[in-house]
Amino acid sequence: MPLVKALIGYAGQNIVRFHMPGHKGFNIFPRDFLDNLIALDITEIPGMDNLYLPCGVIAQAQMLAAKAFGADHTFFLVNGSTAGVLAMIMATCRPGDKLIIPRNSHRSVWSAIIIADVNPVYIQPRYDKENCLVTQISAQDVERALDENPDAVGVMVVHPTYYGLCSHLEKIEKIVHERGKLLLVDEAHGAHFIFHSDLPPSAGELGADMWVQSAHKTLPALTQAAYLHVKGDRVDLRRVAQIIAMLQTSSPSYLIMASLDWARFFMESEGKPLIERLIHEVRAVKSWLQNHTGFLIIDDYEKGEEIAALDPTRLVLDVREFGITGYQAERILREAGIQIEMSDMYRVVLICSVADDKRAFDILIKALNNLAKRLPDCKVGKKTSYDNMSISREIPRQMLSPREAFYSIIERVPLEKSIGRICAGIIGSYPPGIPYFCPGELIDKDGVEELLYIQRCGGVLFGVEKEGLIPVVNTKA
Structure with a gap:
């Protein structure tokens, strides 16, 4: 039982956890919950409602969550914010539609774009060159993107980023809604915002049409527990419910759903x-x-x-x-x-x-x-600089649509030999899970060198197989 042993071993080390999930492994849940975990692991039996056709206790819990988070309707997610991001895009976009997204979006955005056959219009976030940090998109860049793409369905915003950086979402909301477009927000790291006025305003308070939150990141909820909120009449709730039922398991975890109910109650109470x-x-x-x-x-x-x-x-x-x-x-x-x-x-x-x-x-x-x-002998006061870092300063050239590339005839080549090829997967470093190359993009020398450099320095890459291979489009097939 290698996984069981690893988990028990980690729990027994008494390591201080400054990582998700937000309950931190402490007994923050009700004693009746903790003492009966196995007994509470049930399915859709009479009296326990049905997540995909809720009319009883799940419906009540979702309504209480909607009230707490300032939404008109809240959906419980048992597949994390990833499922929520997919649902937001798939419920609001049709094949061929344009969606404006920041380049530093989570990889789940590109998964949705491939599945729904959406055409991404990228906004480059600003780059803090002094500190080598991708920050946020600006309201001016959103306005420019909408002016250049008046047929776009809407705009996706990451608020906040993994680093806690918040955008001027109130300005972006005004620009988006003045043009009759949808505002979708990935607020995975901001589920706690609504519960204190000293925190940045939540996306719901700032006028988002849909926003997703990972309860398990900053609230006392189990891993994979997330909320998808809808506000206003611009989004078809029945369509959202239909998409969520397609994306999530048909046997949703009642433990995860119960933790969503508990996290909301706990935060409202304490x-x-x-x-x-x-x-x-x-x-x-x-x-x-x-x-x-x-x-x-x-x-x-x-x-x-x-x-x-x-x-x-x-x-x-x-x-x-x-x-x-x-x-x-x-x-x-x-x-x-x-x-x-x-x-x-x-x-x-x-x-x-x-x-x-x-x-x-x-x-x-x-x-x-x-x-x-x-580290007394280290270069204190002499900030180490990695001048070769290039990603997120220039978006790679789009050669094919993401869906065309993903469903093309694919071959696998070593990452270091992929320069000049068309990417057929989602390649980047994790965390934070932001792609460097997306399907359909031309792989360039600077990007490959940076990824290899990150790997040599101890970073972990995703989309790269154990043998160092990545998927590319076979243009000769």
Whole structure:
């Protein structure tokens, strides 16, 4: 039982979890829930309703969630925000339609585009060259894209990003709706926003037509638990329900659905004071880091006009001052009993939630202090720069539609030998799960070199097989 043993082994190490799911492995659920997990794992028996034709307890739970999150209707998702992103696009777009999307969207967006045969119109997010960070799309770029593509169905926005960066969604909403278009929002990392006024406004508060949230990322819910919200009359609810039933399992987990019901209830009942405590603890860590170590935090970066706010519960540390990569910092922290959510070439990202207590943050400060002391001879004050990074500054040339490329005759070639070929898969680094090359795009030298460099430095690539092969279009077939 390798998986069972690995899970039990991890749980027994008492590692401090600054990663999803938001319950952090603590007994934050009701005792009746925890003591009866196996007994509660049931199916659609009388009295337990049906997720895809709800008229009883599931319908009631979804209505309560809609009220809490400011929606007109909420759908429970048991296949994560990925299912919600697919449902938003497939329910609002027909084959051949255009949809405006940011280039830093999650890979699930391209899955939906392939399945629904949608033509993507890309908006390039702004790029913070000083800190080598893709930030957000601007309202001006959205307006330009709509002016150039008046036949687009709508606009997809990522709000917030994995790094907690929020867009000027209120400005984007005005531009989109003035043109009679739909506003779809991937708010996977912002399920907690609605529960405290000191957090950035939620997409629902800012006028989104549809928005998806991963409850399991920042709320006390089980992995795969997510909400899909609909507001207003621009979206056909029956169509959405039909699509969701197509995408999700026909045997939805009642444990996951129950955790969605619990997470909403818990946050409505106790969320506000717990978020206040969380914001206080995160601020204390940031203040300590700024005063006692060489760490930079994302709050120290100069913000571009495209950034409306930062999520104050997200902790993003820049380790370049120490002359190491984020991948190295993640390994060092794991050795010290801290498991973070993700790392990139320059930073580590920690997901903090209402389940984190003062003890967890005290242990984190101690581990970060030890990390700083462990690297006394590193180039503190001499920020490491990786000048060859190029992705997200220039969108690869589109040679075929994503669907045409995906369903073409495919061959597999080594990544390093794929330059000049047409990509037939979704290739990138994970996390955060943002594609570098998408189906139908011409693979260029700079992009390949960056992916290989990330891999050499300890990053993990997706869409690349164990042998280092990737799918490309066989143009000679």
